[in-house]
Amino acid sequence: MPDHINPPHATGAAAETVKTHSAEHSLVFHAGWFCPFVQRVWLALEEKGIDYQYKEVNPYKKEPHFLKINPKGLVPALEHDNKALYESLVLLEYLDDAFPENSLRPADPHEAGLVRLALQQISNIVVPAFYKYVQAQEPEAQEEGGKAFVKALRDLHAQWFLPQSDWARGQDFGLVDIALAPWVVRFDLLEKHRGFSADAVNERFAAWARRVLDRPSVRATTSSPEDYEKVYLRYFEDTAESEVAKATRKGEWLK
């Protein structure tokens, strides 16, 4: 049975942002309020001050009109001037290319390459470790999952976060911060249900995570904590039926 999304729309500060972006527009953001991959793209839209139309989609329903926009049937997706695109990291780069103002990437090609490497590490190691940790049921598996997640974050931080700067790659909030921020928003759930603490990564990482939660774009795209909990309980009990949850259960990762 497909996962039921309750509530079916954003709440809290995110609901206000949705209301501000309800008018028809040539840039349509197909989103799910609960989805961290969606929140990445939402952060980029807000950070760059781009105007857009927010459309809530239940991706578990796989409705034919949405499959024409994203054949994978996943949110986020964008339609810009009737041309569709999907995959959160592709969308981040697309928005930065299509709307060059308030760039989220360094201009220097080598620096931009380093950002791509960091994004790959987040996608291939950090995010899968998050789901493995969340879906682990046996105490031993949970402990192992916690260690692996902390290590993934520690390695990412050591390799890609520049010292003495507020944000990952310097003084500007950029794509590396954005790609990880939605999972930081969900740290309080990990703390409550699995005993995770960002302090276990290290002090500087924990300070960065606090700055992320204070960022206006993060606040503006975040729903009420109790509503995330309703959605994530299925992950903590390992009963979620999303493509990500099913792949994690099989010991795989969604490509």
Ligand SMILES: N[C@@H](CCC(=O)N[C@@H](CS)C(=O)NCC(=O)O)C(=O)O
């Ligand atoms: N790799 C995709 C992942 C997107 C994704 O998994 N979205 C979830 C919601 S958080 C979804 O649409 N799930 C529907 C399903 O699994 O059937 C991205 O980065 O955009």
